[in-house]
Amino acid sequence: MIGGLNKSQATMKQQTLLFSAAFAFSLLVNSQTIVKHASAGFDSLRADIAHGKIDTISYTSKTVGTKRRALIYTPPNFSTKKKYPVLYLLHGIGGDEKEWLNGGKPQLILDNLYAENKIEPMIVVMPNGRAMRDDRAGGNIFDSAKVQAFATFEKDLLNDLIPFIEKNFPVIKDRENRAIAGLSMGGGQSLNFGLANLDKFAWIGGFSSAPNTKRPEELVPNPEEAKKKLKLLWISCGDSDRLITFSKRTHDYLSEKNVPHIYYIEPGVHDFKVWKNGLYMFSQLIFRPVDPSTFSKYRYAEEGIR
Numbered sequence: 001m002i003g004g005l006n007k008s009q010a011t012m013k014q015q016t017l018l019f020s021a022a023f024a025f026s027l028l029v030n031s032q033t034i035v036k037h038a039s040a041g042f043d044s045l046r047a048d049i050a051h052g053k054i055d056t057i058s059y060t061s062k063t064v065g066t067k068r069r070a071l072i073y074t075p076p077n078f079s080t081k082k083k084y085p086v087l088y089l090l091h092g093i094g095g096d097e098k099e100w101l102n103g104g105k106p107q108l109i110l111d112n113l114y115a116e117n118k119i120e121p122m123i124v125v126m127p128n129g130r131a132m133r134d135d136r137a138g139g140n141i142f143d144s145a146k147v148q149a150f151a152t153f154e155k156d157l158l159n160d161l162i163p164f165i166e167k168n169f170p171v172i173k174d175r176e177n178r179a180i181a182g183l184s185m186g187g188g189q190s191l192n193f194g195l196a197n198l199d200k201f202a203w204i205g206g207f208s209s210a211p212n213t214k215r216p217e218e219l220v221p222n223p224e225e226a227k228k229k230l231k232l233l234w235i236s237c238g239d240s241d242r243l244i245t246f247s248k249r250t251h252d253y254l255s256e257k258n259v260p261h262i263y264y265i266e267p268g269v270h271d272f273k274v275w276k277n278g279l280y281m282f283s284q285l286i287f288r289p290v291d292p293s294t295f296s297k298y299r300y301a302e303e304g305i306r
Contacts, residue, residue: 034294037266037301038280042112043105049115050076054107056097059164063131063156070127070161071097072169073107076114077121083170085177085287087124087203088157089279090186093150093210096137097128100183103272109280120287122179125165129186131156150185150212154193158200176231179286181205183275184243188212191235191250195219198229203286205234206247207278208270213246216253223257232290233261236278238268260292266301 061068091099113119132149182190187209194204237247251263268274
């Protein structure tokens with residue numbers, strides 16, 4: 001007898017308590033990992049909090065054969081004595097390394113999230129994804145040479161930019177501490193480059209990904225490998241975006257192959273309102289534990305959106 005119970009009853013009671021504790025913990029974890037759509041003021045300047053810093057960097061690109069520029073955001077209370085994960089944040093076909101800064105206020109979004117302890121400290125690199133000697137966004141942005149330069153950027157990113165960042169900044173140099181995400185053309189680049197280089201990136205996000213996005217069978221030719229290596233694959237788009245078919249076909253394929261991912265549809269078109277919210281939500285999920293069983297809860301921003 002144990003405390004008035006026989007051995008069988010005591011064992012059953014212990015099992016019940018353990019199950020209850022595990023269930024309660026599961027509920028707690030799930031409630032902590034659901035990230036809500038951005039509310040008003042998420043991208044506003046707050047004077048009462050610490051702020052990160054935006055700088056311009058210049059690196060030698062052997063791929064292009066010239067010096068290239070990128071912007072870099074270092075978080076509040078940045079210290080060279082610490083090591084940080086890195087998010088590579090890519091722009092659209094009509095932009096350059098300053099597109100996010102000018103249209104998306106990423107530094108304000110991230111500063112505000114740090115102040116609320118909602119994201120992990122990280123370095124964010126905003127490069128020019130048009131890898132050619134004259135990488136300006138002027139003239140005919142749809143010129144074939146300029147479009148090809150967005151594909152060439154994969155080599156520039158992997159062989160030139162990432163090594164430069166890892167040599168000159170205190171970053172953690174493994175795939176689980178490296179993320180890539182982008183808007184429109186940059187969303188397609190992020191899916192193309194990230195999924196083709198799962199040894200380099202564990203966190204991948206496409207916001208309103210453009211027609212440069214490879215077909216799903218090319219993006220994820222080996223679903224089992226993707227399941228093992230991906231920490232998070234995020235796909236989001238506005239419900240009135242004429243390019244939503246490219247996100248949907250990727251989502252449909254991933255669902256068919258049972259590859260865990262978040263497919264988030266929200267009210268909106270092809271603009272920064274959607275892309276800023278993508279950054280807001282995606283940045284809260286990366287570089288921390290995620291629960292794939294919660295991914296389906298991110299399907300729609302509002303009930304009834306299809």
